Structures are given as C-alpha cells and as structure tokens.
C-alpha cells in the first residue's frame with residue numbers, strides 16, 4: 001500500500017540553523033501521529049515543508065505516491081492536505097461565520113463573482129461546524145472579538161471544513177488551559193474519527209500525546225530521534241532529555 | 248564611434264542624476280519601510296530654493312564659483328527643515344498602521360508641498376544656468392561636451408561613497424543595520440529607534456534636495472516635476488531592489504545607458520526605455536536585482 | 546438564505562429616483578456637475594474595490610483615459626457615432642488593458658502595486674502627448690454629440706439624456722459591484738487584506754482573486770472615462786495624469802470604503818466643493834486636498850460614509866456567553882497580541 005504521506009531525506013537549513021536534516025517519515029491512511037520536540041526542533045518547519053510553504057534544500061515528499069515538488073500550499077491543499085497553525089491564521093476583519101464560509105466556498109471550488117457567499121447550504125453547514133466546536137454564539141461576531149482559545153479552535157475548524165484526507169495541526173492545544181485540553185482534544189478527535197481524517201499533530205503535552213496517538217515522532221534539532229509507540233518512546237531517557245530538558 | 252561616445256557620456260550623466268534622485272528614496276525605504284511619495288517634492292523644493300539663491304546671488308555680480316556652495320546650502324536647508332518636520336509630526340503616527348495609510352499620508356504631504364512650491368515661486372519657469380555655463384566645455388573623443396554633467400557624476404559618486412562608508416564603517420551604520428534587521432530588539436538594546444528614523448528620513452530628504460539643487464542649473468524649472476522624479480526614481484529602485492543602495496546604483500547605470508541609447512537610436516521609444524526595462528526585470532525577478540523576498544514565519 | 550443583516554434596497558432605489566427627477570428643478574450647470582460626479586464615481590468605485598483588498602493604486606486614471614481615448618479614437622478613425630457603442634468599446638479597451646497589465650501587477654502588493662500602476666499611467670500619459678498625429682497631443686480629441694440608442698437628441702436634451710444614461714449605467718454597475726462584494730471572490734479579496742497565507746491554505750487563489758478584481762476595477766474606470774468624454778465633448782492626456790489618479794484615491798478615502806455607494810457620496814461632494822473652491826484659489830487647491838486627506842486619515846478613517854453608519858448604528862446586541870476554553874487570565878491582552886502577529890507584514894513584496 002502506498003503511504004498517504006511519505007517524506008524522504010528532507011533537509012532544510014536556515015543559514016547555519018538546521019531545521020530539518022534527512023527526515024524520512026511515512027504516515028499511512030487512518031493514522032493519528034503525534035510530534036513532540038523542544039522549541040526550535042523543527043516541528044513547524046516539517047509542516048511547512050510538507051505543505052509546500054517552504055521548499056526543501058534536498059529530499060522529496062510524496063502524497064499518495066505523487067511527488068509534490070514545486071507545488072504551492074494552494075495546490076497541495078487542493079490535493080487534500082489541510083493545516084492549522086501554531087498562531088491562528090484568521091481573517092480578523094470578517095466575522096467568524098464568514099471565515100468559515102470562505103473555507104466552504106474554497107472547498108467547493110465554486111468561487112464566482114455574482115452569487116452571494118451567504119448561501120443556504122454553506123451557511124447551514126458552516127453553523128453546524130461552528131456548533132461542533134462550540135463557536136456558534138460567535139458566528140456573526142468579528143474574529144477580533146473571539147478570545148484566544150476560540151481563535152485556536154476556529155483555526156482548526158477552518159482546516160477541517162475543507163474535508164481533507166490529511167490534516168496537519170500545529171500545537172492545537174497551545175494556549176488552552178490544562179484542564180480544558182482533554183475536552184478540546186476529545187472534540188477534535190471525535191470530528192476527525194467521524195471524517196476518517198488522517199492526522200499529524202504537534203503537541204507539547206506528553207499526556208495528550210499518550211492519550212490520543214498510537215505513534216509519536218520525536219524531533220530534536222532537525223532530526224527525528226525516535227518514532228514509535230508513545231509508551232516506549234516517551235519512556236526513553238534520551239528522548240525525555242531532548243524534549244523536556246531533563247530525564 | 249562619435250555616436251557611441253555621446254551615448255556613453257549622456258548615459259553617464261543621466262545615470263548620475265538617477266542615482267542622486269533615487270538613493271534617498273531607497274535609503275529611506277530601507278530603514279523606515281515607508282515609501283516617501285513626497286520624495287519628488289523634496290527634490291523640487293531643493294531645485295527651486297537652489298535656483299532662487301543662485302539667481303539672487305548672481306544679481307549681486309559676485310564670483311560664480313560660490314554658487315555651487317549655495318546649491319548645497321539650499322539642499323541642506325530643505326532637507327534639514329522638511330525632513331524632521333515630516334517624520335516627527337506626521338509619519339511617526341502611522342508606523343503601526345497599514346501600508347496603505349502610510350502611502351496616503353506621504354501622498355497628502357506631496358500634495359501640500361506641490362502647492363508650497365507654486366505659492367512661493369509662482370508658475371513661471373525659473374532657470375539658474377550660471378553654475379552650468381561657468382564650467383565651460385571640453386572636447387572628448389571628437390565630442391564637444393559640457394563639464395557640468397561630470398560634476399553631477401562626481402557628486403553622485405561622493406554621495407554613494409559616503410553612504411557606503413557610513414553604513415559599513417561607522418557606529419551609525421551598525422545602528423542602522425540593527426534597526427533594519429529588527430526594530431524591537433534594537434530598542435531593547437538601548438538604541439533610540441525613533442531618533443534613528445528621524446535621522447534616516449532627514450538624510451533621505453537631503454539626498455532628494457541635493458538631486459534637485461544640482462539639477463537646477465541644467466534645466467529650467469517648472470511646477471510639477473515632483474511626480475516625474477518620483478516615478479522615475481521608483482522605476483530605478485524597483486529594478487535594483489527596494490531598500491538597496493547598490494541596487495539603486497546598478498539600476499541607475501542600466502536605465503541611464505538604456506535611456507541615452509534610446510534617445511539617439513530610437514528617439515520615439517525614449518520614454519519607454521525605463522519602463523520597458525523595469526517591466527522586464529520585474530517579470531523575471533519580481534524583487535529586483537538585489538531585493539529579497541521576505542517569507543513570513545507561520 | 547443566511548440570516549445576514551442586508552442593507553435595504555429601498556433607500557438606494559429611492560435616491561436613484563430622486564436623482565432622475567432632479568433635473569426638473571436644478572440648473573443645467575448643476576445637472577452637468579452631477580453627471581461628472583456620477584461618472585467619476587465609477588472610477589472611484591474601482592479604487593474602493595481594490596482598497597478593500599488592501600491594494601492602493603496611484604495609477605487608476607490609466608483605465609479612465611483608456612476608456613475615454615478608446616471612445617475618442619473610435620469616433621475619429623472608425624467613425625462610430627452611437628454613444629452606447631462607444632461605451633462598449635471603451636469597456637473593451639479598459640478590460641483589455643487591465644487584463645494585460647494585470648498579469649504583471651497582480652503579483653504585487655503595497656508600494657509596488659501603488660507605484661507600478663502610477664508608472665504605467667504616466668507611460669500612457671506620455672504616449673498620448675507624444676504621438677500627436679494619432680492622439681491629438683495636448684489638444685486632445687473632440688467627441689461630437691452622440692446619438693444614443695439610435696436617437697439623436699437635440700442639444701438641449703442631450704445633456705439630460707447623458708445625465709440619465711450616466712445615472713442608469715452607474716446604478717447598474719454599482720449594483721454589480723455590490724453583488725461582487727458579497728460574492729465568494731469579493732470576500733476572498735477582503736480576506737487577502739487580512740491574511741494571504743490562509744487564503745492559499747484554503748486552496749483559493751490569491752493571484753486570481755486580485756487579477757479578477759483588478760480587471761473589474763479597470764473596466765469600471767474605462768466606462769467612467771467614456772462617459773466623461775461624451776459629457777464634456779473633449780478629452781485630453783490629463784485624463785491619465787497622476788493628479789487624476791490621485792483625485793480618485795482622494796475621493797475614495799473621502800467617501801470611505803464601507804459601501805459601494807460611498808464613492809457616489811464622495812464624488813458628488815468633491816465635484817461641488819471643487820467647483821467653488823478651485824475658483825477661489827487655484828494655487829491652494831492641492832494643498833487643501835492634502836490637508837483634508839490628513840484630517841481624514843487621522844480623524845475619520847472610515848470617510849464620509851462612516852458618518853451615516855454612526856447615525857443609524859443599531860443598538861448593540863447582548864454580550865456573547867463566556868467562552869469555555871478561554872484562559873482564565875488576561876484573555877484580552879493575549880488576544881490583542883495574536884491579532885498583531887496574524888497581520889500580514891506589508892513590507893517587501
């Protein structure tokens with residue numbers, strides 16, 4: 001079976017900084033893979049490379065067997081890869097619902113300059129998705145009025161609304177208080193399971209990784225230093241040292 | 248052969264002029280990240296004040312040689328008054344706003360200065376050619392050529408050299424580079440960023456005014472030169488890369504020679520030479536020769 | 546249909562009827578001024594559409610002049626007389642030119658976008674001046690009174706016919722712009738202003754959105770140019786000069802970008818004020834514009850239109866329920882920080 005995502009020998013340097021070196025990762029359909037690593041270990045860079053935002057110095061990426069070299073984030077998105085961001089990337093001048101409608105419009109591929117963005121199938125679906133994420137009360141408010149946690153969720157909801165085959169989430173629970181983390185993850189995982197969306201997510205909290213993924217990649221200074229089941233991988237002293245700074 | 252000499256000489260003169268007018272625009276943009284749409288008006292102010300002083304002075308019948316000093320004086324006066332005034336009173340208030348707003352602001356100032364010139368010096372053409380004729384002419388490769396354009400080249404070289412030395416060899420240069428690289432970090436390092444901005448903007452204004460003042464003896468002045476100067480300087484720095492002094496130099500030489508070649512070989516195309524080159528460069532290298540594409544971190 | 550507060554169509558339609566009836570009580574000169582204001586409002590509308598995408602152009606007069614000269618040359622060389630045909634040709638010229646230049650310009654933002662447009666408009670200005678034999682140089686071209694839809698109005702009623710034509714055409718195009726603004730592409734344009742990266746990550750094309758908007762804006766300006774040409778009866782290269790582009794930007798900011806109707810408000814106010822102020826002191830006209838622009842930038846960023854919005858602001862709805870995952874401490878401050886970070890940097894390209 002061909003992997004959904006296969007990265008081979010991915011290398012990226014920013015000047016002297018090694019953000020990725022010889023990364024080889026394979027993710028199969030249906031997996032839910034966690035990525036851990038200290039700040040600056042190259043986690044976001046990996047997502048940027050996988051989605052075509054950055055071009056690798058070397059190496060290649062295959063999406064369901066197809067080489068994505070030279071494709072822009074837009075084209076890779078259209079191949080079924082969606083992404084959420086460490087810092088939410090939203091349209092601050094528009095309402096929460098409008099952000100969502102733009103995602104739905106983009107998914108349909110029917111832009112158009114005459115029929116309105118507010119059309120029944122989209123507004124219905126948009127509200128449904130917002131409801132799933134507990135954002136419906138904010139639907140007609142400007143994104144600027146949304147609290148930080150809400151922005152984070154909206155950012156993820158916009159990606160999920162694209163109905164991707166593969167979803168990459170950059171620190172979905174960053175900025176969410178510890179006691180709410182599991183609730184947020186439960187919601188997300190529920191939606192992802194239902195949509196059978198293969199997921200890779202960057203996460204700092206070991207407990208979250210333990211609970212939601214059956215496989216974890218450990219990044220350290222641009223290298224993948226471990227890849228396996230969370231229980232075994234996160235018990236490893238070297239890994240703990242790289243990720244937490246202590247054994 | 249004669250034709251080639253003329254093209255080269257004219258090209259050199261035009262390139263020098265282009266560098267003088269565009270260096271300040273690109274320098275200001277490099278430091279402040281604001282394109283000063285009033286740049287051409289500062290040029291015009293320098294030109295008018297320079298011509299005005301030279302004509303006044305000539306009327307006294309004194310030695311022409313001091314006229315060059317008056318041109319420089321005019322440029323300094325314009326730059327040192329208008330620069331800090333514009334930066335401190337207006338620009339400072341919009342650094343945190345959208346780029347459109349910053350452009351609109353410098354556009355407003357450009358409109359105001361446009362009329363300042365008309366109100367002060369009227370609309371009848373003004374021409375102070377004494378500094379030009381005084382230097383006389385020279386025979387070069389069978390061509391009878393005026394000396395004055397070489398003075399312009401000299402000034403352009405001096406300005407370029409000074410800028411280069413300032414940026415690479417002085418403490419101020421280090422401060423500038425630090426501010427350009429990262430505003431926030433610079434100010435936590437104890438650099439007075441607002442002062443650096445005022446200084447950089449003033450320097451840009453002085454450069455614009457020098458360009459104007461020393462061009463005044465070559466052409467008769469009419470209102471409305473500001474816009475042309477702005478557009479041409481922008482073309483030059485877009486070719487070279489916004490914010491790059493070296494780019495402005497390269498852009499000036501390329502455009503200067505191309506324009507002068509067009510004037511002699513295909514006069515009906517002379518107007519398009521600049522824009523044609525600009526469009527060509529931008530088509531293949533959108534950020535210009537020495538410009539960099541910034542990738543936003545996400 | 547989504548429950549979305551929509552502006553009632555009654556007010557604009559009522560206003561249109563009033564404008565159509567206005568010549569019954571207004572002098573010919575004022576009707577002429579109104580014709581000019583409505584026509585130019587179309588060019589301003591193009592500038593406003595682009596501004597909504599964060600794109601400021603200082604060269605929009607390029608398409609204004611392209612439209613006017615397309616009409617003028619069609620009269621002179623193709624011997625077209627019919628006014629509606631001239632308008633169609635002008636639109637074609639404006640769309641064609643903007644479709645061509647847009648290929649280059651739509652890659653750029655910020656200062657590049659503003660100044661590339663300025664540069665191209667000044668090239669056209671130079672061409673119009675220089676190729677005297679074809680364009681008439683500084684003398685420009687004359688546009689004799691056109692028959693409209695085959696009818697040949699007499700001099701008296703021509704002015705009225707042109708006024709009505711301008712009004713109806715402008716109303717139709719403004720409605721089209723309204724539809725565009727509410728469409729997915731129109732919203733995407735606004736989204737681009739906020740966050741281009743996200744637009745691409747949704748799978749929508751930033752370039753195509755800007756390109757389409759640019760061509761629409763060019764088309765609007767070219768119709769405006771032809772209408773002006775027909776009303777004034779004479780066109781000159783000044784139509785493409787930078788100060789004309791600057792005027793469009795000025796009026797756009799004066800009216801505000803909050804509504805497709807704002808350009809009309811801005812344009813009418815502008816034409817009337819200029820008509821009187823310019824007479825008073827021609828040497829301080831630009832200075833006045835500059836000062837007014839400064840005042841708007843600092844004190845009325847939404848333009849005149851925002852005044853009307855203030856007047857009929859709806860009572861605020863109740864506060865939303867507290868958000869369940871919001872951090873306990875300082876949500877506001879954290880939110881503000883994110884807002885800054887999420888903004889597109891506008892330097893560079």
Ligand SMILES: Nc1ncnc2c1ncn2[C@@H]1O[C@H](COP(=O)(O)OP(=O)(O)O)[C@@H](O)[C@H]1O
Pocket residue numbers: 014017018019037038039040041042043044045046542543544
């Ligand atoms: N666009 C960029 N330009 C320069 N350096 C970068 C850029 N993006 C990331 N880096 C550097 O690459 C390294 C990895 O960064 P990143 O992938 O963001 O780490 P993580 O997401 O694991 O915290 C860091 O040292 C960071 O400073």
Ligand SMILES: [Mg+2]
Pocket residue numbers: 043044045086170
């Ligand atoms: Mg990261």
